[in-house]
Amino acid sequence: MENNKINFFTRIGQSISNYDFYRIIVKESFGKAFGYLILFSLMISVLSCIKPVYDTNKAIGLVINHFESDIPYFELKNGELQVEGDMPIVFENENSIMVIDTRENPDESVIYGYQQGFLVTKTKMVSKEGFEKTEYTFKDFGAIDFNKKDVQKFLPSLKVFLIPIIIIGIILWTIIGKLFSSLFVSLLGVVVNSMLHGNLKYGDIYKIGIYSLTFPSIIKFIIRLMPYKIPYLSSMFFFIYYGLVILYIVKAIHSIKREGQFVGPNYN
Incomplete structure (x- = not known):
């Protein structure tokens, strides 16, 4: 298997199923390993966008209908705000309440018995979070006039703004997260390499660490797609994730030692 002809998806499969593949990795340039990390992060992040984008699109549709x-x-x-219908209009659940009351001298204390409260009156908005209260008058926003029809026309455009923000945010967060993970994993690799007397250079350990993230990252992605939650899994998964990473690093170093490749030369 020539290292310069291994395509991206073959690298994914080999990094998961073949510990001897890591002998090839240490011979490659750092740039090739780093490129794999970016491409893999992009793949995971794009796939991770599917559910949030679908849920956001569905939620906006429900908001529009409601x-x-x-x-x-x-x-x-x-x-000044004018609202048709009998006042007050109340939306509440166990811990929060929203009240619309455009009558003269509305009772602001109605929101005080809740952890979160939001009151809309004829001239202002009052929000409450715990013991903190914030108040804004409509005149604070300047000469802004609108009505329900104007908002109805605007709501569908929320998809145009929110969905790209969600996609870009997930992609950037995933790439940055994987970069930091690769640095942390490289430190774990240094410790493992020392314990196993692998005599590998830091650059080679870093390259091994990048590919060792493949399988745990895929498992993490699959778990996030599950429609139900496994009790205590989220708190335990940190140890499972990095436990798998360490396992791959150990197996990779053992494979390299068997071939006598203590220091891998760099090829482009």
């Missing part, structure tokens, strides 16, 4: 059917007609003009 807004059209359940929210009464309203209009904000000259710093």
Whole structure:
């Protein structure tokens, strides 16, 4: 197997199933290993975008339907809000409440018995989080006039703004996370290499560490897709994840030692 002809997906499979493949890795350049890390991170991040994008698209659709059917007609003009219907309008659950009350002198204390509260009056908004209270008047936002129809026209465009932000955020977060993980794994590799008397250079350990992230990362991705949660798995998975990483590093070093490749030359 010539190292310069191994394609990306073959590298994924070989890094998972063939410990002897790590003999080839230590002969390759650092740039090739780093390129694999970026491509693998991109693949995982793009696949990870599917569910959040689907859920966001579905949630926005539900918000639009709820807004059209359940929210009464309203209009904000000259710093004053007018809402059709009987007041107050209340949305509440166990720990939070939202109240719309455009009558004169509404009772602000209605939100005080909740951990989270939000009150909309004729001239202002009052939010409460624990003991902290924040208040904004509509005039603070300047000469902004709109009504329910204007908001209805705007809501579908939320997909245009939110979905790209979600995709870019997941991709960047995944790549940055994998870069930091590779650095942490390289430190683990230094310890393992010392314990096994592998005599590998740090650059070779780093390259091994990059590929050792493959299988644990795929398992992590699959677990996140599961429709149900396994009790205590999230708290235990850190140890499972890096336990697998260490296993691959140990097996890779043993394989390299058997071939006498204590220091791998670099080839492009």
